[in-house]
Amino acid sequence: QVQLQESGPGLVKSSETLSLTCAVSGYSISSGYYWGWIRQPPGKGLEWIGNIYYSGITYYNPSLKSRVTISVDTSKNQFSLKLRSVTAADTAVYYCARGHGPKFDDWGQGTVVTVSS
Amino acid sequence: QSVLTQPPSVSGTPGPRVTISCSGSSSNIGINSVIWYQHLPGTAPKLLIYASSQRPSGVPDRFSGSKSGTSASLAISGLQSEDEADYYCAAWDDSLNGVVFGGGTKLTVL
Numbered sequence: 061q062v063q064l065q066e067s068g069p070g071l072v073k074s075s076e077t078l079s080l081t082c083a084v085s086g087y088s089i090s091s092g093y094y095w096g097w098i099r100q101p102p103g104k105g106l107e108w109i110g111n112i113y114y115s116g117i118t119y120y121n122p123s124l125k126s127r128v129t130i131s132v133d134t135s136k137n138q139f140s141l142k143l144r145s146v147t148a149a150d151t152a153v154y155y156c157a158r159g160h161g162p163k164f165d166d167w168g169q170g171t172v173v174t175v176s177s
Numbered sequence: 178q179s180v181l182t183q184p185p186s187v188s189g190t191p192g193p194r195v196t197i198s199c200s201g202s203s204s205n206i207g208i209n210s211v212i213w214y215q216h217l218p219g220t221a222p223k224l225l226i227y228a229s230s231q232r233p234s235g236v237p238d239r240f241s242g243s244k245s246g247t248s249a250s251l252a253i254s255g256l257q258s259e260d261e262a263d264y265y266c267a268a269w270d271d272s273l274n275g276v277v278f279g280g281g282t283k284l285t286v287l
Contacts, residue, residue, distance in 0.1 A: 098222075105263075105265060105279070105281035106214070106216070107278065108267075108275060110275075119275055122275065155221060155222070161209075162268055162276040162277075163227045164222070164224065165233070169221055
């Protein structure tokens with residue numbers, strides 16, 4: 061059974077870069093599937109950030125595209141999120157997930173990231 | 178403002194059926210299938226419906242999905258207290274070339 065676990069700083073300063081990693085166990089990333097990041101700001105709904113295929117093909121939310129990079133490291137069986145120039149609006153619970161397009165079958169437990177000024 | 182439109186809240190008593198609507202456009206629901214997630218506070222979202230009407234194994238058949246034109250619906254029959262959660266619809270949007278979510282609907286079981 062696949063398991064996903066997010067990790068990274070829980071506190072990021074405004075204007076800096078948010079970096080998160082999702083470690084995957086129970087499944088080899090290079091075997092296929094898309095791997096995605098989704099977030100939920102406090103009191104708000106789910107927001108898709110982007111997906112990456114194991115080969116490196118990426119799809120990003122147009123509203124975040126200029127600040128986001130998602131990458132995959134098949135040797136470590138993990139994928140990562142970098143969000144640059146963060147503001148308070150980027151404070152959220154960040155989830156990593158496995159799926160295809162909008163269909164995410166498996167999710168990490170989520171990690172809280174707070175942007176401080 | 179979400180690309181897919183859901184009612185902010187719905188409520189129902191244990192037993193009867195409730196439905197949650199999800200309205201989109203010709204670039205998303207109109208041409209692509211719809212996904213539904215159940216999200217309880219403090220937990221990861223759970224895939225409830227995919228391909229507009231298919232249930233993953235383990236999801237009770239009390240949950241059903243349908244799609245017509247640019248709208249979709251999630252129906253929950255035999256409502257139970259443990260169904261109280263937030264429900265989100267999602268779809269691929271060909272114009273945005275990405276995933277779009279609805280704003281979420283909070284289901285309250287009275």
